[in-house]
Amino acid sequence: MKILILLTFLPSFLLASIEDGGWTTEEKDVVPQKEKCNIERHDAKELTQKEFLKRYAYSEPVIIYNVENEEFKKLTEKQEMLSTWHDVDVTLNSANTYSYTRVPTTFGNYIEEKMKPQNLEMLGNETLYLFGDIDQKTWKPLLEKYNQPEWQLPGHSAALSFGIAGAGTGVPFHFHGPGFAEVIHGSKRWFLYPYEERPNWNPDKTTLEWYTYDYPKLSREELPLECEMKPGELIYFPDKWWHATLNIQSSVFISTFLSP
Template identity: 65%
Template sequence: MEMLLPSMEDGRKPEGELPIGIEGPCNIERRNGKHFKQEEFINEFAYQKPVIIYNIDNKKFSKNCEREEILKNWSDKPVVLNSANTYSYTRKETTFGEYVKKLMGAQDVGILGNETFILFGDIDQKIWKPLLDTYNLPLWNLPEYEPALSFGMAGVGTGVPFHFHGPGFAEVIHGTKRWFLQPYEKRPNFNPDQSTLQWYYNIYPTLKEDEKPLECLMKPGELIYFPDKWWHATLNTETAVFISTFLSPVPKSKLFNDDHKTEL
């Protein structure tokens, strides 16, 4: 069966698709993007805890990511699929059109994460620049950090198990995605090679209240920020299109050069 990306106009899902994990708590703090100030972001969240920011406007990018539009412009472009396990050490090369039309599908609960391949993580920044340039970067930032974009798309039930890295933002463009987060010192109970779906069905229901992670369902127009080294896992509750803004420290040499130019 050919997978259909949700449409901005009619919100349709792939034919016969049944959402997974839509119902559930949202215990992550939320802020209105129209009123959320950089100072508040730094003082309350940047180094302390996650936050969801709503009222995010990326209509142009959303339009460019609708099925007909994105296939028209990007079908023949090469992409690299990553295994959907904690370490994502296995990769497969294909084209974007081949992935969307034939390879992208719902997660089978019996298939391990290291046997599942989805489009997420690094993409060729030069090839995809025309699309990425239509994305409005988050208005909030960390001092002396610079952004790098990562574009992804995956079927219902897929996701990435618990892992951690540097800070960043993530936004759902089409579909929905459930996020699970825990601070670094509170390591979750999970198998790094199992899929998020297996964890969600087998481990999550057994957790005591004080063992459960922070979580929330992310929808289009919402942005989540995760601090440095926070454990996080994702579950695509519907077929989803998403983009992340990873934040990395600016190299000292670049900071020095920028300061030197300012002095000149």
Template identity: 55%
Template sequence: MSGHVVLGRQPMAVSGCALPAGKRRRGAGAAGKRSPRPGGARGPGAGARRGPHGGAAAAAAAAAAAAGLGRGLRRRAGRRLGGGRAAGGGAVHRGAGRRLPHLLRLPAAVFQALCAKDKLLAAFGDHLVRLSTANTYSYRKVDVPFQEYVEHLLKPQDPATLGSDTLYFFGDNNFTEWGPLFQKYVPPPFHIPGTRGAYSFGIAGSGSGVPFHWHGPGYSEVIFGRKRWFLYPPDKTPHFHPNETTLAWLHHTYPTLLPGERPLECTIHPGEVLYFPDRWWHATLNLDTSVFISTFLG
């Protein structure tokens, strides 16, 4: 890595269909993350932050905002899934829009500059970060200095390694220490009235990611690199093993799926944001060494 955190990135040859559209961002947000629970459900996972959030009302409200900003995801066959007009007032209002994923284009040049490798190491190099296993339930947690993670552990995913044996930096952020960085981040300009967004910041190597899981609604933005998403609606449980990495699933299971069994897919690039609705199954795959941040609603 040199200059910024995508140094030495190793891109993967996976075709994508990013379909950005939308408006410029406004507003600000707060902090937090999610991690999975046994039985398929996931709750918030920033340290002790656990328990459900989102719900049907939150999902409908968040979808209303996202529907106005994105043209929607497409299936590999090209079917468009979204559209509409933006809800007004800077808040997410229930009633307009659909409960579907959407892509937004919200450039974040200032925050991106702060996420350069030298800036992050200067500010947080000696701070401990909490790594989680990259499997559906993220049971295991390990604390290491941020500089050690960046210089020694930030590597491409080994295809033979299980997700339960892969350590991944995403969320569980110490918001007292990372607060100065998060204060510079401008999230998507919609929120659920009476709530604050919860941030989850991460850096991971190419081929890494989290296998299928679900939780409440929110936004995911790529700062550096590319991240591929695979999504299924709540009533369509995907075929996967919770300890298998997304990379292994892509190689072993994905090719066997019939056209009607395949997920919705997209690849998001720097300055693009994906809105994920409440309780939608999703798996992620970093195509490069990537820096990313999610805003969980509710």
């Protein structure tokens, strides 16, 4: 596996000033981090289908940058979404590995009342966020404006899953089939391990708690593949790769799940 390591340091206030489409995050809530990326990166304009299949599709994650989704980005700015989707019913999931809890509400109520930065004292099953449980028919006018990844896995179909979540939230380690995930607004950090390298974590604890207390104790050999993703970037993860996510600031994101 090829490894690319970039290591720099950014103060948190710079992250808070990133253009975010109205999805503002107070400086105190931005998750501090070292700007480290050891996942291979590839320009979308140069990645062919043939190279994707040969190098990444069945073997390792890749982050693809220079992805173009400007119309979708405009449609998912905060005020635009509130004016269009305010009264639409949505279902919130708990932010633990197995997502036991489902809470019905409206999109406007979630954005204006329930979407909050992660508290370190809260368990994953007490933390609610919007991801996955949206009615495909209701949200079709928005989802059809999204330019899906052009790279294909032969014999697989694609399903979209849209989400919005506050700073410090995320999903602890889990695995499933292959897919793509793109950041539209904000920023999100990904952590990944191959299937045979099962990470050690508590499925009811949040990614933020794992990142704050457990991650610093990992030996060099135990560290995951990881990278922060920003708007215009998407990650591809192969089948059955363990992965966890952490929203560095309030984020809008969309995943393309692939199934045979």
